[in-house]
Amino acid sequence: MARIIVVTSGKGGVGKTTTSAAIAMGLAKKGHKTAVIDFDVGLRNLDLIMGCERRVVYDFVNVINGEASLNQALIRDKNCNLLYILPASQTRDKDALSQEGVGKILEDLSKDFKYIVCDSPAGIEKGAHLAMYFADDAFVVTNPEVSSVRDSDRMLGILASKSRRAEQNQEPIREYLLLSRYSPDRVKLGEMLSVDDVQEILSLHLLGVIPESKSVLNASNSGIPVILDEKSDAGQAYVDIVARYLGEDKPHRFIDGKKGLFAKLFGGR
Amino acid sequence: MSVDSQKTPYNPLALEFKSSTFSVPVLILFSNDLAVIEQQLQAKISLAPEFFRNSPLVLDVQELNKKDLDLDIAALMEILREPGLLPVGIRGGNLKQNKKALALQIPVYSVTSSSATAEAQKRKTITPPVPEPITDPGTTILITHPVRSGQRLYASGDLVILAQVSAGAEILAEGNIHVYGTLRGRAMAGVQGNKAARIFCSDLQAELISIAGDYKISEDMQAISRNKPVQVYLQDHTIIIKDI
Ligand SMILES: Nc1ncnc2c1ncn2[C@@H]1O[C@H](COP(=O)(O)OP(=O)(O)OP(=O)(O)O)[C@@H](O)[C@H]1O
Ligand SMILES: [Mg+2]
Numbered sequence: 001m002a003r004i005i006v007v008t009s010g011k012g013g014v015g016k017t018t019t020s021a022a023i024a025m026g027l028a029k030k031g032h033k034t035a036v037i038d039f040d041v042g043l044r045n046l047d048l049i050m051g052c053e054r055r056v057v058y059d060f061v062n063v064i065n066g067e068a069s070l071n072q073a074l075i076r077d078k079n080c081n082l083l084y085i086l087p088a089s090q091t092r093d094k095d096a097l098s099q100e101g102v103g104k105i106l107e108d109l110s111k112d113f114k115y116i117v118c119d120s121p122a123g124i125e126k127g128a129h130l131a132m133y134f135a136d137d138a139f140v141v142t143n144p145e146v147s148s149v150r151d152s153d154r155m156l157g158i159l160a161s162k163s164r165r166a167e168q169n170q171e172p173i174r175e176y177l178l179l180s181r182y183s184p185d186r187v188k189l190g191e192m193l194s195v196d197d198v199q200e201i202l203s204l205h206l207l208g209v210i211p212e213s214k215s216v217l218n219a220s221n222s223g224i225p226v227i228l229d230e231k232s233d234a235g236q237a238y239v240d241i242v243a244r245y246l247g248e249d250k251p252h253r254f255i256d257g258k259k260g261l262f263a264k265l266f267g268g269r
Numbered sequence: 270m271s272v273d274s275q276k277t278p279y280n281p282l283a284l285e286f287k288s289s290t291f292s293v294p295v296l297i298l299f300s301n302d303l304a305v306i307e308q309q310l311q312a313k314i315s316l317a318p319e320f321f322r323n324s325p326l327v328l329d330v331q332e333l334n335k336k337d338l339d340l341d342i343a344a345l346m347e348i349l350r351e352p353g354l355l356p357v358g359i360r361g362g363n364l365k366q367n368k369k370a371l372a373l374q375i376p377v378y379s380v381t382s383s384s385a386t387a388e389a390q391k392r393k394t395i396t397p398p399v400p401e402p403i404t405d406p407g408t409t410i411l412i413t414h415p416v417r418s419g420q421r422l423y424a425s426g427d428l429v430i431l432a433q434v435s436a437g438a439e440i441l442a443e444g445n446i447h448v449y450g451t452l453r454g455r456a457m458a459g460v461q462g463n464k465a466a467r468i469f470c471s472d473l474q475a476e477l478i479s480i481a482g483d484y485k486i487s488e489d490m491q492a493i494s495r496n497k498p499v500q501v502y503l504q505d506h507t508i509i510i511k512d513i
Contacts, residue, residue, distance in 0.1 A: 150418060153435045157417030172414075203415060203433055203450075 002110040005117050006135035010151030012122030014143045015180040018216055020119035021049040022227040026242030028083035032114040035074065038088035039131035040121040041096055047087040050077065051223020061089040064101035070108055079228060094127045102130050124158060133164050137174045140204065143181045144192040149201050176207040178241065183212040184256055195255050208241035210234055211254040292441065292460045292482060293357065297329040301338040307348045314352045316488045320477065322353040331361025331380055342369040407443050416440060416454065436476060445469065468501040473510065483508055
């Protein structure tokens with residue numbers, strides 16, 4: 001049986017797709033057969049981040065409508081042969097997805113895959129609902145600002161009450177916090193919430209902090225998930241996150257700036 | 270068309286009437302000067318515009334009528350709707366005011382307790398005496414997980430929460446409320462009118478606290494009540510926040 005991970009946030013543009021691509025690649029690199037699904041019907045861009053946009057023939061909606069088989073629609077990643085991408089349709093709207101259809105696809109994928117990563121669209125509407133409904137684990141991507149934190153909290157409420165696990169009274173979805181686009185310098189200037197501030201508001205298990213990094217844009221421009229850029233800080237942050245998720249004990253990094261002890265002792269809050 | 274009265278056709282239930290209780294703010298007027306009302310209302314609302322936007326409101330004109338001050342109901346409704354309030358009722362009005370309200374599709378509520386109307390008294394005599402339930406404490410609900418933004422909990426008795434209550438969450442109880450984490454959302458105790466109900470919490474950062482309908486919003490709470498256990502109770506219609 002596969003473990004279904006939803007990457008969600010409520011607020012848009014916080015780094016869900018970047019994260020979905022990175023952790024799916026990370027899990028596959030660790031030897032687990034992994035599928036990553038783009039639930040953002042109408043605004044697909046996971047295929048761009050994964051660099052497979054020119055190999056899309058069939059999409060998620062085609063499979064739901066029975067116009068293509070899963071095997072026809074799944075695209076094998078060019079960098080890792082344990083990783084498969086199920087792209088979203090660019091030409092349909094959200095109503096093309098149905099709960100039964102999604103459930104059936106996830107059930108079929110579960111037979112063959114170890115992890116299924118669901119890249120949720122922003123918002124709390126149908127697409128986001130379907131992306132999280134069948135999840136076992138939730139990666140809640142949050143930026144260190146009040147509105148993003150508030151939206152994450154709202155999404156956590158939905159995970160706790162509207163998911164299949166909640167409706168069937170099963171063990172609740174395991175929720176993890178991924179604090180993304182973190183900039184210690186801006187935290188020191190008081191322009192951003194600190195890790196502690198966010199933890200205090202959300203009281204959620206922190207899986208990792210991903211620094212604000214130019215390497216993310218470079219990676220998406222070249223269509224290679226940032227986790228493969230091993231020299232980059234954001235890439236390393238995602239490597240750590242995958243390791244922690246799989247049970248390894250890794251100390252947190254990227255929380256303090258590169259400043260020395262003096263700044264740590266006397267700087268800011 | 271013939272109808273076989275023996276067989277009931279299959280008709281899935283499309284509706285149901287239920288009695289439900291809501292906690293709605295009441296606006297008590299002491300003056301009939303619309304300009305003054307508008308000005309003071311603006312001042313209050315500017316403190317927490319989000320709280321008042323689309324908030325239902327019951328208008329209480331009891332005090333005005335005690336002083337025989339008349340009121341232009343229609344003009345007042347305009348003033349209330351302007352900042353986004355949604356008037357859903359009037360109480361304590363005289364015959365003329367009630368008629369006017371109904372014409373504006375605003376329901377009329379009777380003032381409970383004190384000035385019972387003649388009609389209400391008549392009803393009292395017809396109603397068969399119902400024995401008071403021997404203190405039905407309702408059911409205590411225990412919650413062990415965080416209550417998140419957008420979630421709403423209701424307990425017919427006490428509500429005990431062992432985790433935090435996020436901003437944007439709403440917790441209501443007919444009895445007392447205990448929060449053993451940080452309380453950032455809205456907490457309403459004694460929602461059926463129990464003035465003895467209290468709120469206890471280990472860190473009060475609430476958006477709103479209310480007991481039996483009287484409430485205090487965040488702006489009116491002292492920052493000093495943060496980061497330490499406090500209790501909230503009602504004394505002469507005033508919300509009191511005290512250290513435990
Ligand atoms: N750690 C980071 N550092 C710098 N930029 C980042 C980082 N993470 C994401 N970004 C940038 O933020 C933008 C949004 O990222 P992404 O598409 O992953 O977000 P999303 O949550 O999937 O958005 P949407 O809600 O629209 O689906 C992109 O331009 C991306 O390059
Ligand atoms: Mg996205």
